[in-house]
Amino acid sequence: MLEAARKGDAHAAHLLGRHHAQRGDRSAARHWWERAAAAGNLDSAYNLGIWHEKHGSLDEAVRWYELAAAAGDAEAALNLAMLLLEQRGDLSAARRWFESAARAGSRTAARRLALLHEERGELQAAGEWHRRAALDGDAASAHDLGFLAYGAGEENEALLWWERAARSGHTGAAYHLGLLLAAGRDPEGAEAFYRIAAGSEHAGAASQLGGIALSRGDLRTARAWFERAAQAGRVEDQRMAGFVCVELGDVQAASHWFGRAAAGGDPESAFNFGLLLIAELGDLRGGEHWFRQAARAGHRRAAAELGSLLSLTGSTRETPCVPEPRAAEPGPPAPAAPVWERIAEPELVARARLTVSAVAHRGGAPLKASDLVEVLATWDFVTxxxxxxxxxxxxxxSRSGLHRGAVEHLSAVWTALLRPGDAPWPAPAEIEHVLATARELRTRLGLQ
Known part of the structure; x- marks a missing residue:
């Protein structure tokens, strides 16, 4: 092999370089790879690109990668694109080489190219490259195609891509497919995919399964699922675990979960923790503390219970004031009670969670599912x-006396949440505005 390499045999020189690399003699490996690459061996050119990139000589790495990539080596084109993007910030050149690699069969390059198009808002081009990657077996791109389709209002297309990704082992796709099926009133199908996702420790899916078990009156199963979700730090599931533990008579566990959720800033949990401490443990001081925390966050029942408790104990400590709603004006109305206590339809909850996920997927400012549920459920309730x-x-x-523009805005956001594709996703400030309208509307109609 040495003799052949010395006589200019490119393949022999490449093999000799690999032999030296395996023995740890990098200098000799580089020598023979350079001779092989000069004689037209693309694998050696690719190896030299890796060698120089690893040793920080980026200009040389680019030169060797380009030599191999220009001759059609997909991996060299991919590495070159990554280097140009991450080390030099040359987006234009990186996109060109990603495309070259993708057209040469690299699904990784196709996905990276799709993500670059998504970042620039070029959704049609992003979809084309995601599709190429997904059809080549990339589950993450299939998942992304589901979001692109859902955001465009193409729910059947979203269902197909999420199912493809879910059956390839993508946990998030299984969860989102479950939500989409629930939104379409297919609870059995939704549950099946929630179970797939929960089997891979998806907290959101565990939460949904907890709700399903609770709706069936299966408290022990509901507790198991809610506690799995609560362990992931999800405050709403900590609260639900607390409620279920109360129903099961496990005061210690209920105190644990209400306490964690209350410490995480949840006023409803703080209120219920206060009730539990007083009723079950006789801890008036602890109850007062958590009533006060909830009242400061605008929880009216907590404020009322706190006032009663202070009167009973003869305490002179001040009760936090929860302001009454103001009369509506053309601008955003003041919020009424901040806690929405009515049970929303499962399909509305699913829509809210899908919107939260879709906005997060696009890199938008985070939305709270509970706020979206309240907006959707309010419109459903008042109409x-x-x-x-x-x-x-x-x-x-006419019935409420609210400004027509405020009600129309609430209706428009309801439509955007329930029928994606008709309008852009709402921003947090817009949700805050229509949430205030929803609360004022319920107050004026006597529907709290």
Whole structure:
């Protein structure tokens, strides 16, 4: 082999370089790879690109990668694109080489190219490259295609891509497919995919399974699922675990979960923790503390219980004031009670969670699922008695005295959440605005 390499045999020189590399003689490996690459061996050119990149000589790495990539080596083109993007910040050149690698069969390059297009808002091009990667077996791109389809209002397409990704082992896709099926009133199908996701420790799926078990009256199973989700730090599931433990008579566990959720800033949990401490443990001081925490966050029942407790104990400590709602004005109305206590329809909850995930997937400012559920459930609730053929906005504005524009805005956001693709996803400030409208609307209609 040595003699052949010395006589200019490119393949022999490449093998000799690999032999020296395996023995740890990097200098000799580089020598023979350079001779092989000069004689046209693309594998040696690729190896030299790796060698120089590893040793920090980026100009040389680019030169050797380009030599191999220009001759059609997909891995060299991919490495070159990554180097140009991450080491030099040359987005234009990186995109060119990602595309070259993708067209040569690299699904990794196709996915990276899709993500670059997504970042620039070029969703059609992103979809094309995600599709190429997904059809070549990339589950993450199939998952992303599901989001692109859902955001465009193409729910059947989203279902197909999420199912493809889920059956390839993508946990997030199984969860989102479950939500989409739940939103489409297919609870059995939703549960099946929640179980797939929960089997891979997806906390959101465990939470959904807890809700399903609770709806069936299976408290022990509900507790197991909610506690799995709660262990991931999900405050709403810590609260639900607390409620279920109360129903099961496990005061110690209920105190644990309400306490964790209350410490995480959840006013409803703080209120219930206070009730539990007083009723089950006789801890008036602890109850007062958590009532006060909840009242300061705007929890009206906590403020009322705190006032009663202070009167009973003769304490002179001040009760936090929870402001009453102001009269509505053309601008955003003041919030009424911050806690939405009615049970929302499962499909509305699923829509809210899908929106939260879709916005997060696009890198948008985070939204709270509970806020979206309240917006959706409020509109659903206040329009149940809508007379036939009546315009919902006009009817609600007339009955409540709210400014028509505020009610119309609430309706528009409801539509955007329930029928994706018709309008951009709402921003947090917009949700805050319509949430205030929803609360004021319920107050004026006497529907708290």
């Amino acid at each position: 149940r008695s809508l007379p036939e053929h009546a315009d919902a906005v006009d009817w609600l504005a």
